[in-house]
Every structure is written in C-alpha cells, then in structure tokens.
Amino acid sequence: MAQTLELAFKYSMEDVLSRLALDPLNCVDLSNQTVKIPIDETIITIQSIGTLHEPKFMIIGLETDEQYERVLSIFHFNRSLEPIHQHFLGTNLHSLFLKFEGTPIITDFSLYGNIIKSIIHQQLNLSFAKTLTERFVNTFGRSKEGIWLHPAPEIIANLEVSTLREMQFSTRKAEYMIGISKAIAEGNLNLETLVSQSDDFILSELIKYRGIGPWTAESFLLFGLGRENLFPLADVGLQNSLKQLWNLDRKPMKSEIAPHLDSWSPYNSYAALYLWRNIE
DNA sequence: GACCAGGATTGCT
C-alpha cells in the first residue's frame, strides 16, 4: 500500500537523507531520494518526490494507521518547522537557520538502539564509534530486506563482557551495555513507557543506570523521543561548533554557553542540531 | 608520539 503526502511548510528531505546516510546502518539511496526504515517488523520506504519549498513524499509498505503515525512522528512530518525557523531568525543563530532551512529533528527508529548507540559513542571519535556500532549490529542483530535491525535486549543481556571486549569494546562499555540490556530484559526499565513522562523525570530515571550520564540521557530525549528543548552542554561537538561560529581560539566553557539557552528556548534541540550540522 | 574523541565512573581530597 502506497500513499502520497504533501507538507505545507518548508522541509529539506535532501538534508535528512544525507544525514541518515552518515550512518552505515541506514538504508539510504541518494540517487533515488529514498530511505527504507524498519517500523517494528515492517519495512517502510519513504521517497522524496518534491522540493524544499514544496515537499512531497511517497510512503510505501504501510500496513496500519499506527505505522503511518510513526512515520509522521519520526520524520517530523506532523508539525511545522516554520515557527521554529522564525524564532531563530531573531537570535544569534540566524545564519545557521538560513543555511539549513527546513532541517527537522529525525528520531531514531528504536529507543533501545538509541541507548546502545549513545553508549558506544561516549568519548569516541565518530568514525571508530561507527565501526563499533556496525560491528555490534552485524554480530548480534539481524538483517531484514537489506536492513540491519538492533538485537533484542535479551540477547545482549546474556553476553559475557569478554565477548564484547574481543570486539574492541572497552570493559566499561561492555559492562554498561550488558547492564542496561539486563534492566530492560528483566522489565525493570521500560523505555517505551517513558514517552509520557516529562524531560526531567526521564533524565533522573535514566541516570540511575550505570553507564548513562547526562549526555546519554539528553541524547535519548533529543534523538530517541524528539524532545525539542535539550542542549547537551557536555557535548564536545557542540563546543567545537560554537568555537568556530564565535571565532574563539578555544572551546567555550559551559558557563559561556548557558546564558544563550534562554534565547534559544523552547527550541534548544534545534539549536544543537543546526550547530552539529554546521561542522559535519 | 602526543593528544583528542558526540562521556561516565571511581576514588581521592
């Protein structure tokens, strides 16, 4: 079953696809402006057949209304970017929002995958983190219609630290990943039910677990749930982006960034996204 | 061969 969708606000699918293509686990075809994504057990294809000013899409493979709603939510098709764009034109980030106009927050397809990915990315350069993520999914996940899916938490919960260690994960990362997978597998932690809670509640809940600090919890809110008002001050990528934007000879301290958050609020997540985008 | 990377924890003052 296929259907078309037109948006009434500027939306850059070109930017979305090139950003998704940075992750080798995603199934992006830039020449056909297409991406395939897993929604539970169903593979959905989204094809861009419009432009920035007149965004239009073919959505192929839908089986239920719930899947359609998930697609709208993941790709930010269901809420306009216009108020956000207007908001930032009145801030010190206006040049970035002109440069990347129509760039939405895309949420990850799997909440568990989001946590795993964040733990892998902690303190590692992007390219090595990418290698580890790919190795992890290829080893423990499964492939469906050419798409690699994250393994079930139960599989990781039963691994030995040494198994991950052999795959060049640090002992600590291995402990973190197995620990959080156990909590999920045993039912102590249910990521899906956190969706209805406030940002602060989710932060405090996730940080209880070993291996999840402020950066990982904020990343879950931002890229897992698509919450709009997060700015991970601990992120070196954001620090480096601001260093470049503000022409500093060093990375800005958290105390130098914090005063700007009020002017970017309630859309701090977009400030972060556009800053990341500017140094990719 | 340092030093840094989409940090977090532990152990010390």
Place this chain on the structure above:
DNA sequence: AGCAATCATGGT
C-alpha cells in the same frame, strides 16, 4: 562538592 585518573583505540 569538586577534581584527577582511568578507560580502549582510531584519527589527526
């Protein structure tokens, strides 16, 4: 409460 050491290893 706050700082330093520690972690593994690829990239620069």
